[in-house]
Amino acid sequence: MNFPTTCPECAREVPAEFADSLIHDLTCPACKARYVVFVRKQKFEVLFDLGTRALLEGYAREAVASFAAALERFFEFYVRAYALERAADAALDFEDALSALDGTWRHVASQSERQLGMVALAYLLREGRSPDFLTPGALGSDFRNRVIHRGALPRREEVEAYAARVFGLIDRLLTELGPGAAQVELAQERAFAAHLATVPEGVVAVFEEHPGMFRARRFAGPEAAVKGTPDKAPTPPLNDAQAFAWALAERGAGPGPLKRR
Template identity: 55%
Template sequence: MNFPFRCPACDAATTVPYADTGMHDVRCASCRARYALYLRQHKFETLFDFGARALLDGYGREATLNFASSLERALEFYLRATTLERAAGTDAPLEDAQAALDATWRTVASQSERQLGAFAFAYLTREGRAPDFLTPGALGTDFRNRVVHRGYIPTRAEVDAYAEKVYAITTRLLRDLGDAVTHAQLEQERAFEAHLLALPDDVQPVFLEHSGILRAARHATHGAPVAAPANDPGAFARVLQERAPLIERLFTKMPKRH
C-alpha cells in the first residue's frame, strides 16, 4: 500500500510505498528534491490500518491477514515496551538493553507460539495476573487459521467479529502499558536518529504522524491511573465508522480486481 505525500518544496502530490522500517527515501518527480520520511507509527498500528482499509474496500481475506499480523506485532510491542521500561529503572545503558532485547527476540522471531509464550510470562510478571484473553476463543485462533492456512473466504460479519477481538485485545494492552508505551516510542526515535545522522546533505528529513485507528500515544497516562479495560464488543465498529474518512485519506485507492 502507498500513502499520499506533498513535496514541501513545490507542493507536488505523489504517493510513497509504506516501508517496513517506517523510514522512506523519496525524490519528488517535479522538483527532484530528496527527502527522508520518518513515519511515527508502530508496526501494529500500520497493519491494523491496512486491515481497516482492506475491510472498507471489501477485501475480507486481506483484512483478516492484516488484523492477525497486527495482533502479533501488538504482543511484540508490549514485550519491547515492558522490557525497556524495566531497563530504564537500572543503571544499564539503554543501548545495552536494546541489544539484549534484539538478541533475545531473534530466538523467537520466526515462531509465533514462542512469542505468545514469552508475552504471557511478561504480562504475568508486570501486571500480576494471567493474560486471560489469550484463549483460542478470545484470539479468534480457529477463524484466523482457516483464513490464513486453509484458504477460507470469510464473510464480512466474520471479519468484523475478528477485527473486534483484535481491537479489544490491543486497546487493553495499551491501557495496561500506560506510560510504558513511551519506551517503545523512544526506541523508534533512536532508530530514526541513527538513520538521520547518516543522511547526505542534500536530503531533507520530514517526520510524519498518521492518526489512524490505533495509536499507542493516546494511552500514555503521564502518571494518571490507568482505567480498567471496558468490555465493549461494539467498539471497533463505532471507531471504524467514525474514522472511515480518515482511513480513506491515509492510503491511495486500492485497485479494483476484475
C-alpha cells in the same frame, strides 16, 4: 499500501509505499528534490490500518491476514515495552538493553508459539496475574486458521467480529501499558535519529504522524478514546465491537497526515 506525501520543494503529491522501517527516502518525480519521510507509527498500527482499508474496500479475506499479523506484531511490541520499561527502572543503559532485547528476540522471531510464551511471562511479571487473553477463543484462533491456512472465504460480518476482538485486546493492553509504551516509541525515535545523521545536506526531513485506529485513542487524551460531553464524564463503549465500530468511523473521517518540517 501507499500513502501520500508532499514534496517540500514543489508541493507536488508523491505517493510512497510503507517501508518496514517506516523510514522513506524519496525523490520527487517532478522537481527531483530528495527528502526523507519518517512515519511515527508502530508496525502493528500500520498492519491494523491495512486490514481496515482492505475491509472497507471489500477484501475480507485479505483483511483477516492483516489483522492477524497486527496482533502478532503487537505482542512483540508488548514484550519490548515491558523489557525496556524494566531496564529503565533498573537504570540500565538504553542502548545496551535494546541490543540485548534484539538478540533475545532473534531466538523466537520465526516461532509464534515461543513468542506467545514470552508474552505470557511478560504479562504475568508486569501485571501479577495470568494472561486470560491467550486462549484460542479469546484470540479467535479457529477463525484465523480457517481463513489463512485452510482457505476459507469469510463473510464481512465474521471479519468485523474478528477485527473487533483484535482491536479490543490491543486497546486493552495498550491501556494497561500506559506510559510503558513510551520506551518502544523512544527506540523508534533513536532509529530515526540514526538515519537522520546519515542524510546528506540539502535533503529535507519530514516527520509525520498519521491518524490510525489506535494512535488517536492512545495519544489524544480521554476524549479521543470515548464519547462524552463537557458537562458529563465520558462513558466507555459497552463492548469491543462498539469500540471498533466507533474507531472505524473515526478512521474513515479522520484528517490527513500531520507534517512537520
